[in-house]
Amino acid sequence: IAGITQAPTSQILAAGRRMTLRCTQDMRHNAMYWYRQDLGLGLRLIHYSNTAGTTGKGEVPDGYSVSRANTDDFPLTLASAVPSQTSVYFCASSDGGTTDTQYFGPGTRLTVL
């Protein structure tokens, strides 16, 4: 693994189903983030984690949950998917240095029918 990986690459999901999007980084970054990206809108922060064992809510957290059991993994769960959660989901991590630059995974394209 080099950088950040996400799985699955894409998924079609029936409304009401539970879904977990996976994110793993091997850069030993403390902070991790989940964003959604919708056409015509900027990236919107769903949840974040500044360090293992802690999580926080972003701009659009409703309907989503996260956990951070260790440094490397930051899964995002949709407990009961709805069509408005159709989006591209990006996981990111940051190095916490002077610039705190965020580095992104390849994304998961999720369609909820």
Add this chain to the structure above:
Amino acid sequence: GQNIDQPTEMTATEGAIVQINCTYQTSGFNGLFWYQQHAGEAPTFLSYNVLDGLEEKGRFSSFLSRSKGYSYLLLKELQMKDSASYLCAGMDSNYQLIWGAGTKLIIKP
């Protein structure tokens, strides 16, 4: 409220220069980022400015004026591979990024 404004789309010619503007309003300020995003791919980091002035990095330069809440990304000697969306993001007092919707840059031969 917090807001990032940038043009939706711009068109430029291969070999030319283009300037993509961004205005920002954030609660506190801890820097301004530019990312490049090719269609269907993840955003990739281009530049970071926290002090006023111009930062040059090869064909790409980024400028910041904190008093005006303004930044621009300057791309020189445009190549076809520069066709992408360019995302402006301001970092607020909580070190969270506030993102613009992105500027889609179309390069014509």
